[in-house]
Amino acid sequence: MTLLHARIERVRIDGRDLLHDIELALPRGRWTAIVGPNGAGKSTLLRAVAGLQRCEGEVQLAGRALHAWPAQERARQLAWMGQQESGADDLTALDVVMLGRLPHRPWLTPPTAADRAAAEAAMQATQSWAWRDRRLGSLSGGERQRVLLARVLAVDAPLTLMDEPLAHLDPPHQADWMALVRGRAAAGHGVVSVLHELHLALQADHLVLMADGRIVHTGAPADPATHDAMKRVFGPRLHIVQIEGRWVALPL
Ligand SMILES: Nc1ncnc2c1ncn2[C@@H]1O[C@H](COP(=O)(O)OP(=O)(O)OP(=O)(O)O)[C@@H](O)[C@H]1O
Numbered sequence: 001m002t003l004l005h006a007r008i009e010r011v012r013i014d015g016r017d018l019l020h021d022i023e024l025a026l027p028r029g030r031w032t033a034i035v036g037p038n039g040a041g042k043s044t045l046l047r048a049v050a051g052l053q054r055c056e057g058e059v060q061l062a063g064r065a066l067h068a069w070p071a072q073e074r075a076r077q078l079a080w081m082g083q084q085e086s087g088a089d090d091l092t093a094l095d096v097v098m099l100g101r102l103p104h105r106p107w108l109t110p111p112t113a114a115d116r117a118a119a120e121a122a123m124q125a126t127q128s129w130a131w132r133d134r135r136l137g138s139l140s141g142g143e144r145q146r147v148l149l150a151r152v153l154a155v156d157a158p159l160t161l162m163d164e165p166l167a168h169l170d171p172p173h174q175a176d177w178m179a180l181v182r183g184r185a186a187a188g189h190g191v192v193s194v195l196h197e198l199h200l201a202l203q204a205d206h207l208v209l210m211a212d213g214r215i216v217h218t219g220a221p222a223d224p225a226t227h228d229a230m231k232r233v234f235g236p237r238l239h240i241v242q243i244e245g246r247w248v249a250l251p252l
Contacts, residue, residue, distance in 0.1 A: 002027050003159045003190040004078075006049050008057035011041075011213075018044045019055065019213045026159060031185045032192045033201035033221075036210030036233060042194040043083060045210065046163050049192075050080050061159070075103035079155035081148055083163040083194075089137030093147040096136050097123055100154030122153040125180055127173070141168035149177065159190040166197050178203060198230070198249035202240075209233055221247060 008022040019041050026032060026049075034042050047053035051066045051074070059066040061077055069077070079100070088096050100122070101115040111119075123129040126146040136144060145168045152160055166174050178200060181191045185205060195201040202221040209217040209229050217229035227240045230249065239250045 004061050006059045008055045011044055011048055011055045026190045028190055029185055029188045030205045031181050032206045033204035034194045034208045035201045040210040041213040042210055043163050046161050046194055050161050072103050077157055079152045079157035079160040081152040081162040091136055092133050094132035096147055097150045097154050100151040119154050122150040126150045162193045165193055202247040
């Protein structure tokens with residue numbers, strides 16, 4: 001079943017069209033990676049799909065127009081992790097992750113034991129539980145990113161959108177992130193990530209390639225047609241090779 005379907009004719013900001021003629025379907029049980037050069041429109045697309053960017057067109061979440069969802073219900077269906085989020089630096093890491101549980105309880109009611117358990121499980125999953133009492137602003141870039149990942153996991157939404165979730169993560173934690181995402185997809189959730197790490201994007205279930213505000217190709221990461229499209233978009237210096245049975249992309 002399709003979790004989200006977007007038909008976006010355009011996104012226009014300051015007289016400039018940033019997205020054109022987008023059609024995107026996000027099914028259950030699939031990890032989709034969105035890739036493309038700087039300025040291709042990846043973040044704009046993700047924001048439009050999340051309802052954070054006005055667009056001409058229609059976005060349907062679970063068969064219902066995105067704008068027709070009550071805000072709290074929608075926040076339970078669709079979890080969002082933006083790029084370089086700021087504004088919560090004075091909160092402890094645990095309080096930041098608890099923000100992910102807000103859609104699960106009535107306004108101004110205290111967290112339940114289930115909320116606390118979900119927050120702890122999410123922090124354990126991203127190995128950030130150890131600094132739960134530290135202020136977000138005191139953490140390193142990678143530590144902070146793992147807390148923000150825990151927050152989006154704590155929402156436990158059927159669809160999770162993440163813009164550059166691997167920023168600042170070291171290779172072992174990138175691998176952990178991939179395992180988490182695969183686990184969510186295997187459990188029937190949908191995950192979408194904008195990634196610059198092409199070697200990891202090539203491990204996704206499905207690739208969406210963007211250039212100049214358009215989706216120029218969608219397909220399986222192992223499909224030679226996907227590799228040809230990536231080389232067209234990123235240029236001839238991108239080499240896509242197989243190492244130990246996995247496709248990797250190397251800028252040479
Ligand atoms: N609020 C805005 N006002 C004006 N132009 C914008 C705005 N947001 C994005 N843009 C422009 O839209 C284009 C697409 O931006 P977007 O951030 O979606 O690209 P991206 O593919 O995510 O890029 P990157 O890989 O560099 O993060 C860029 O040229 C950017 O400068």
